[in-house]
Amino acid sequence: MISFSVAFDPNRGIGIRGSLPWHLKDELKIFKQNTLYKNILMGQTTFDTLPRKLTDRYITVVSIDPDYTAEDAEVTHDLIAFLKEHENDETEYIVCGGASIYRQAYPYAKKAYISFVKQAYEVDAYFDVYDENDWIVSKEVDYPDFVYRELKRKGADMTRKDGNIYVPFEDRKGNESIVYFTRDISPAGIKKAYEKVNANICGKVAIKLHTGEKNGPNIIPAKWVKEVMESCESLKDATIIETNTYYEGDRYTTEQHRETLEVNGWTFCPVDITDEEGTVDLPVEGGNWFDHMTVGSHMVNYDSLFTLTHFKGHTQGGFGGSNKNIGIGCADGRIGKAMIHSSEKGQWATREEELMEKISESTKATIDFFGKHVTYVNVMRNMSVSCDCEGLAAAPVVTPNVGILASTDICAIDSACVDLVHAMTQEQHHDLWERMQSRHGFRQLSYMKELGMGNDRYILIDLDNDEVRISAKEAVKDVIPFKRVEF
Numbered sequence: 001m002i003s004f005s006v007a008f009d010p011n012r013g014i015g016i017r018g019s020l021p022w023h024l025k026d027e028l029k030i031f032k033q034n035t036l037y038k039n040i041l042m043g044q045t046t047f048d049t050l051p052r053k054l055t056d057r058y059i060t061v062v063s064i065d066p067d068y069t070a071e072d073a074e075v076t077h078d079l080i081a082f083l084k085e086h087e088n089d090e091t092e093y094i095v096c097g098g099a100s101i102y103r104q105a106y107p108y109a110k111k112a113y114i115s116f117v118k119q120a121y122e123v124d125a126y127f128d129v130y131d132e133n134d135w136i137v138s139k140e141v142d143y144p145d146f147v148y149r150e151l152k153r154k155g156a157d158m159t160r161k162d163g164n165i166y167v168p169f170e171d172r173k174g175n176e177s178i179v180y181f182t183r184d185i186s187p188a189g190i191k192k193a194y195e196k197v198n199a200n201i202c203g204k205v206a207i208k209l210h211t212g213e214k215n216g217p218n219i220i221p222a223k224w225v226k227e228v229m230e231s232c233e234s235l236k237d238a239t240i241i242e243t244n245t246y247y248e249g250d251r252y253t254t255e256q257h258r259e260t261l262e263v264n265g266w267t268f269c270p271v272d273i274t275d276e277e278g279t280v281d282l283p284v285e286g287g288n289w290f291d292h293m294t295v296g297s298h299m300v301n302y303d304s305l306f307t308l309t310h311f312k313g314h315t316q317g318g319f320g321g322s323n324k325n326i327g328i329g330c331a332d333g334r335i336g337k338a339m340i341h342s343s344e345k346g347q348w349a350t351r352e353e354e355l356m357e358k359i360s361e362s363t364k365a366t367i368d369f370f371g372k373h374v375t376y377v378n379v380m381r382n383m384s385v386s387c388d389c390e391g392l393a394a395a396p397v398v399t400p401n402v403g404i405l406a407s408t409d410i411c412a413i414d415s416a417c418v419d420l421v422h423a424m425t426q427e428q429h430h431d432l433w434e435r436m437q438s439r440h441g442f443r444q445l446s447y448m449k450e451l452g453m454g455n456d457r458y459i460l461i462d463l464d465n466d467e468v469r470i471s472a473k474e475a476v477k478d479v480i481p482f483k484r485v486e487f
């Protein structure tokens with residue numbers, strides 16, 4: 001898909017003597033937020049006159065000069081061929097000027113990020129082809145010096161449909177984060193993994209985990225969590241946090257939920273049902289679907305968040321990793337979860353890419369709230385294709401247990417778990433892989449990356465073998481057929 005990002009004044013002016021006519025800090029911030037980790041395209045003049053290098057973006061420069069080269073950027077000499085090649089891609093290519101490039105790219109663009117600068121400036125370059133009748137405004141924010149709008153071209157279908165396509169590690173672009181891995185699936189394994197990523201967990205700590213439906217057979221055992229909390233200094237006074245469910249079951253009301261917590265053994269530390277007294281709205285920066293997410297009101301009482309996730313399949317999300325644990329698990333039981341799951345077509349009508357994107361935006365609201373004080377451990381054990389919400393009705397586990405992963409990067413840890421499932425043999429991963437793919441679950445990963453939530457590339461560190469870097473294949477090479485072990 002082609003889109004463009006531009007700022008113009010009331011006369012459609014965009015530049016003067018090769019530079020921007022204005023210096024608008026908020027506008028530059030929006031530009032950065034919209035383009036970070038994305039593919040961007042700009043003319044040679046614009047590229048050569050950038051006041052500072054644009055990092056963490058995949059830049060293509062358009063130049064007529066066959067000998068032109070650009071530092072840290074690709075070069076194309078045929079703009080129209082480039083636009084034609086990418087106009088139907090699922091990946092977004094953002095045209096970032098200048099005047100001649102905007103003019104030629106305009107007919108191909110389906111989406112636009114425009115800052116309408118309020119004051120008129122002295123200009124010599126224009127975005128003269130823009131016609132407001134071509135567009136529908138999907139978002140508008142008023143700033144002192146400009147009005148920012150996001151627009152979709154009338155009649156354009158922009159929903160991505162590639163959430164069922166797995167992108168192999170070697171085809172991904174961008175930075176790498178660290179993901180730790182141990183095969184030791186035990187409280188000691190969780191502790192070992194957590195202690196690698198807990199540097200910023202301090203103050204009043206919330207642990208978000210799935211406490212499960214009554215007697216759910218696959219959840220991380222309460223006894224294990226108790227042991228981990230007792231042995232890790234930063235977790236000694238932590239509180240487990242949960243929210244009520246959107247479906248009518250054993251955790252629909254606070255009263256039912258408390259009874260279920262008791263049955264499942266979550267009695268050794270405080271469990272805060274964060275939405276029992278109401279809700280709070282957290283902003284979603286850069287979201288396509290939401291500008292806020294509604295979460296339990298108690299959420300804002302915590303300084304740090306430890307996301308302890310049972311990684312497994314999920315009936316609608318394809319898989320449940322850290323993203324699903326937070327995105328669904330922190331949204332409150334009546335408003336937030338309805339925003340994610342429901343539409344005028346029904347309570348559970350939101351599916352596939354739209355669902356993955358909404359879950360990820362919800363997660364972003366929470367992790368942005370905690371800033372650097374959030375960390376993730378995913379436990380790849382008892383991986384049914386069903387979520388822990390299905391309790392005793394969950395499909396029997398057939399996928400081998402793999403291990404425990406830890407990272408401070410949510411996109412990296414969930415990407416690594418998906419890669420580890422992928423790296424198993426067809427016989428080993430068949431059911432879980434089918435569940436992820438058929439629900440278009442991979443869109444969780446690509447969308448988290450687009451939202452700037454993290455990297456889908458990572459360095460996998462083997463905690464069991466001198467902390468050397470290993471591949472996903474090496475991590476799963478000794479897995480054995482699943483056998484249920486009771487605790």
Ligand SMILES: NC(=O)c1ccc[n+]([C@@H]2O[C@H](COP(=O)([O-])OP(=O)(O)OC[C@H]3O[C@@H](n4cnc5c(N)ncnc54)[C@H](OP(=O)(O)O)[C@@H]3O)[C@@H](O)[C@H]2O)c1
Binds near residue numbers: 020
């Ligand atoms: N306000 C904003 O949001 C914004 C954003 C970006 C830039 N700007 C402003 O825009 C101004 C620059 O605009 P500009 O039009 O002078 O320069 P430009 O669009 O940045 O770059 C033009 C370059 O692209 C080449 N080119 C154009 N069409 C091509 C094609 N079809 N195939 C291959 N090469 C092609 C041109 O070659 P030729 O020389 O042969 O034509 C020239 O080298 C600056 O003032 C800048 O600050 C404003």
